[in-house]
Amino acid sequence: MSPATLPKPSEPRWRRRAEARPEEILEAALEEFGARGFEAARMEDIAKRAGLSKAAIYLYFQSKVALLEALIEAKVGPLAQTAQMIASAGSADPLNALRTLATAAAFRLNDPALLAVPRLVIGISGRFPEIATYYREHVVEKARGALEALIEGAMAKGQIRRADKNAIVRAFIGPLFFEAMWTHVLGGETALHDPQKLIKQQFDVLLSGLELRA
Amino acid sequence: MSPATLPKPSEPRWRRRAEARPEEILEAALEEFGARGFEAARMEDIAKRAGLSKAAIYLYFQSKVALLEALIEAKVGPLAQTAQMIASAGSADPLNALRTLATAAAFRLNDPALLAVPRLVIGISGRFPEIATYYREHVVEKARGALEALIEGAMAKGQIRRADKNAIVRAFIGPLFFEAMWTHVLGGETALHDPQKLIKQQFDVLLSGLELRA
Amino acid sequence: MSPATLPKPSEPRWRRRAEARPEEILEAALEEFGARGFEAARMEDIAKRAGLSKAAIYLYFQSKVALLEALIEAKVGPLAQTAQMIASAGSADPLNALRTLATAAAFRLNDPALLAVPRLVIGISGRFPEIATYYREHVVEKARGALEALIEGAMAKGQIRRADKNAIVRAFIGPLFFEAMWTHVLGGETALHDPQKLIKQQFDVLLSGLELRA
Amino acid sequence: MSPATLPKPSEPRWRRRAEARPEEILEAALEEFGARGFEAARMEDIAKRAGLSKAAIYLYFQSKVALLEALIEAKVGPLAQTAQMIASAGSADPLNALRTLATAAAFRLNDPALLAVPRLVIGISGRFPEIATYYREHVVEKARGALEALIEGAMAKGQIRRADKNAIVRAFIGPLFFEAMWTHVLGGETALHDPQKLIKQQFDVLLSGLELRA
DNA sequence: CATGAATGAGGCTTCATTCAT
DNA sequence: TATGAATGAAGCCTCATTCAT
Numbered sequence A, B, C, D: 001m002s003p004a005t006l007p008k009p010s011e012p013r014w015r016r017r018a019e020a021r022p023e024e025i026l027e028a029a030l031e032e033f034g035a036r037g038f039e040a041a042r043m044e045d046i047a048k049r050a051g052l053s054k055a056a057i058y059l060y061f062q063s064k065v066a067l068l069e070a071l072i073e074a075k076v077g078p079l080a081q082t083a084q085m086i087a088s089a090g091s092a093d094p095l096n097a098l099r100t101l102a103t104a105a106a107f108r109l110n111d112p113a114l115l116a117v118p119r120l121v122i123g124i125s126g127r128f129p130e131i132a133t134y135y136r137e138h139v140v141e142k143a144r145g146a147l148e149a150l151i152e153g154a155m156a157k158g159q160i161r162r163a164d165k166n167a168i169v170r171a172f173i174g175p176l177f178f179e180a181m182w183t184h185v186l187g188g189e190t191a192l193h194d195p196q197k198l199i200k201q202q203f204d205v206l207l208s209g210l211e212l213r214a
Numbered sequence E: 001c002a003t004g005a006a007t008g009a010g011g012c013t014t015c016a017t018t019c020a021t
Numbered sequence F: 001t002a003t004g005a006a007t008g009a010a011g012c013c014t015c016a017t018t019c020a021t
Helices: A013-036 A043-050 A054-060 A064-089 A094-109 A112-124 A129-156 A165-185 A195-207 B013-036 B043-050 B064-089 B094-108 B112-124 B129-156 B165-185 B195-207 C013-036 C043-050 C064-089 C094-108 C112-124 C129-156 C165-185 C195-207 D013-036 D043-050 D054-060 D064-089 D094-109 D112-124 D129-156 D165-185 D195-207
Strands: none
Touching: A013 A043, A013 A054, A013 A064, A013 A112, A043 A054, A064 A094, A064 A112, A064 A129, A094 A112, A094 A129, A094 A165, A094 A195, A112 A129, A112 A165, A112 B112, A129 A165, A129 B165, A165 A195, A165 B129, A165 B165, A165 B195, A195 B165, A195 B195, B013 B043, B013 B064, B013 B112, B064 B094, B064 B112, B064 B129, B094 B129, B094 B165, B094 B195, B112 B129, B112 B165, B129 B165, B165 B195, C013 C043, C013 C064, C013 C112, C064 C094, C064 C112, C064 C129, C094 C129, C094 C165, C094 C195, C112 C129, C112 C165, C112 D112, C129 C165, C129 D165, C165 C195, C165 D129, C165 D165, C165 D195, C195 D165, C195 D195, D013 D043, D013 D054, D013 D064, D013 D112, D043 D054, D064 D094, D064 D112, D064 D129, D094 D112, D094 D129, D094 D165, D094 D195, D112 D129, D112 D165, D129 D165, D165 D195
């Protein structure tokens, strides 16, 4: 049989899957790492979940740790970008942007998969401090920055009174973070099933203290 | 020689070590588990740190998991009691009690060892959900209860205005928890080195929203 | 080069070993278990004897106990079949079949490897009664049944007089079993080096009591 | 309380136990070794069963193997003596003595404890061939000798016809041994619950072939 | 004589990683 | 690129044995 009869040898079908492999593996890794923790997760299970053999993972990642690092990196990028966008998008009505943002966050925190990364990072922070630091710098710090920008804007526009920005950021992130941990990590019942109400309550308590008084 | 000068034979010196062993082991376990995570920690290292042989640990704890459970249990008791005490102690001036409590908490959060347990719990929550739940029920829920009692008191006494208690509790715990994670887990610089100021800021932001308005 | 000279690609050479592995391991296990007993045998020695690494055994058998069970099972099948065959083969002249069978058994009992399984089973019977029972049901009971059939046939054909079948079977198996233990387990000198004579003696003593009298 | 009121201080009560200790330990060892096999039996369990501490066993026996050896030795003596007695006691009517002896044996084989030693010996024969040999020489060989003497007597007195003594002995011991293994080791149902009948059957089958013919 | 405490040595088992195909 | 097979290193746990009292 002559090669000419073969369909596009320059771009065979099986290539398509192969090109998607790294992402599939990362996805599988996230699920396994998230569910069992880094140490307890087995490469074999990740492979099975990604639909290939244990050995094949090593064609794409040098080691288990490398896989972990790639995973964090992959998950970090989009978040950072999102943060960036948010900050700039809210220049017109920063206070409202904050509220929208918080509501969106509350909704997304309902997705256990989203917490998998932070939980994972916390879990490995002892053994891989650099990864924890990386995550902080590229995610938490970015988010903090974006929030601060919004808050700064709100203060500049007179939407809220002046106060320590650091404290305000904490007051925004902290409760959400805590509720998320409480719910998805510790298994508690939660206000998260009604994110809208959750945020309303939080803003009710929080923002009223920051409103301008007559 | 008068019998009175003899050390009580019912409590011989050599026993002392043996009786203290479980605690010594738990302490060592906390340090190793805390530093490396449950899976990565090696029984041998725990033993070495506790000053005995690997096998000796098994005289006191049935298995690595049993050791983990005992550790959580041991660390939980005192915290729960503390919470109880606080709640009742603050009946006279609940708002002030809250402030004092927050300051104390901020001080203690500076001790990395204190965060070791929550961090550990978060890390293993995937593999041992029952332990995570146990921790929530016996520590976080208790703390939440104690706080709610204080807040309820403050509202009853007219020290702060009425608002959703759940939200208020979150607003208290969340920022501190977040700051602690930020600092000791993710390795960030922090406002925690000046707990007094940290709390002042937080209360400034938070409580002003809860103050009674004319 | 003609395709015909190529080794079938569907059965590559390197596969051969892998497919034979379980049997090789079982063989090695039999030797080690037989020589030292189940508990004293070390997986590492079995592996070495089978020509692979300790860990490789676990690719084929879940645990040491599973290996033991597989071993018994593997050794049981053929025996049971043999018994079946014998029973049916002797329908023409049962008494003669008995004699032939006994001789064959006496010959085979000379092979120490053959006794390894029963000896092993006896050794572990305390810890694994189910295995002992399994062995009895699938081997000894089958053999007993086959013998009884022969004896029944011999009685029906008037070759021997009627007597308690159970007792006769015992009288056949018992002495051989005893001699085998005596020789290969207890290390005694034996009549087994002359199986022919051994059987002649046994039949002389035994069958003369079962002959029909005038 | 004056010493006078104490019973015989020169022979304190606790001494009595101490003097019996070795035997108690051996008894406990027999039960544990018998139930689990030598390797699987734990010194601690033996100690517990004997009512003392693990360490105390080492006051009486140098090691686990030494304990095993002492156990075999202790169990061997009486049996050998019994055999001796039997042989001489049966000089008047050897055939009847044989019958009596077989019945007694059948009764005793009902006691699982009695089989514990042979089973144990078979189990360890691979690892401790000397012990197996020792057992054969001191027990089985003695028994064989005693039986042979009886049989010789019976032949001399014309109670049974002449035949190969070795074969006759096997024909006596074998079936009983087999039935005992079948029952107490392999867990089979058995004719042993009616020893009297068992022996009657066996002798019916066996001795009729040895009777003198007209 | 007796024991609670302790340990060194060793076995089973797992798993990340490599290799031959 | 893909994988079934294989392994070395390591960890948990057990247990016979010793020691200090």
